[in-house]
């Protein structure tokens with residue numbers, strides 16, 4: 369550090385220019401849909417005086433165009449979870465790579481285990497960074513391999529590989545505080561990530577897909593998370609896309625009732641029973657039984673169970689006339705409409721031992737929250753584990769407000785498609801049906817677990833029994849027949865590029 373004399377007008381001029389550039393950037397096609405709660409000047413004052421350009425921006429703009437092209441064509445990018453740079457380099461049928469938190473939890477974290485978002489917050493950025501660096505390496509070695517050849521020879525090599533597939537990464541719930549989210553986003557951008565998803569789950573209430581009992585945070589906390597992510601991107605001047613993921617569909621709990629936007633979906637006891645918390649820290653079965661005894665309902669359902677058809681219509685009409693209608697306002701409306709009929713509703717007695725409120729998910733709840741989040745992000749993922757009529761309803765409704773929105777969707781490895789009533793015929797066009805709804809980025813996150821486990825197990829049994837003969841028959845010969853990027857000539861490992869370094873230095 370050294371001290372230098374300040375020239376005030378120079379300082380003002382540099383700041384002014386920075387503010388203008390940010391303002392112009394925010395008018396660009398990739399940025400203009402974003403609504404920020406702060407100004408360009410606020411952002412400029414948080415930036416360092418040297419402008420740093422991030423390759424993540426190049427990747428993000430590439431992804432942005434790709435996804436919009438899919439949106440216009442009614443098609444989708446189909447990708448899968450991948451955390452290994454070697455395998456990532458062989459993904460020829462994909463145009464993006466997904467670095468899954470669940471896979472990282474099983475494979476990259478020091479303490480391996482199921483994804484409870486309890487792995488260190490920089491685990492996914494580190495995995496993404498390794499893949500991105502390997503993409504840059506393969507891209508460079510391909511160029512060197514081509515440029516060491518004559519034009520005539522290159523004319524016979526009509527295809528180039530695009531190794532630089534934009535990386536989409538799992539940012540979970542941002543790992544806690546606003547600054548934790550900002551640091552995570554910073555590392556993701558530095559790692560070369562083109563898009564990340566950020567959800568509304570509570571850090572302490574995280575359960576994996578098959579665990580049940582998801583807990584979401586309030587709408588306000590979710591928006592602040594997304595806002596923190598956006599602010600960090602703005603500070604960095606990065607184009608990385610925010611995919612706003614909403615996990616309400618699988619939620620049974622919400623951390624707080626502080627935000628009136630959440631009030632319609634919070635459950636209360638409708639008869640006077642002992643508080644749920646008085647039972648202690650009970651499991652799912654006891655909670656279920658308590659809910660049955662307490663006849664839990666949302667406040668609107670409670671009113672409707674006391675009202676005549678006409679009263680219901682009037683109640684709904686008055687509630688709808690307010691942009692946001694808190695429980696207290698709903699109670700006043702109910703009192704007026706029901707002319708003094710008593711409605712018992714107690715959401716406090718329905719709190720869990722650790723203070724969470726009971727929550728009732730619905731498509732409307734997902735819509736409310738995802739629409740509130742939309743202006744802070746670039747794409748939306750309403751995680752709805754593939755119940756088609758709900759998916760259709762959500763996307764059709766959402767697109768009435770945001771016709772150009774990009775959507776994402778995922779196929780969890782354990783979704784029991786057959787049990788859910790989908791035939792093989794339905795499954796053939798499943799991804800196409802979703803694509804027509806605007807779900808332009810679709811991911812099978814668990815392939816690197818389910819698929820590679822399956823393949824490895826089969827191979828391992830065969831090799832253990834049949835030895836090298838089986839290897840040559842089942843792996844080596846078929847692999848050499850297909851073009852696995854020149855494995856035969858050791859192209860992939862890029863020995864020629866290290867030779868090239870040596871050649872350049874040979875004259876010294």
Ligand SMILES: C[C@](O)(C(=O)O)[C@H](CC(=O)O)C(=O)O
Nearest residue numbers: 468469470538577780781813
């Ligand atoms: C996509 C996901 O976030 C992941 O970590 O891969 C998981 C996957 C899964 O549950 O199968 C998720 O959707 O929560």
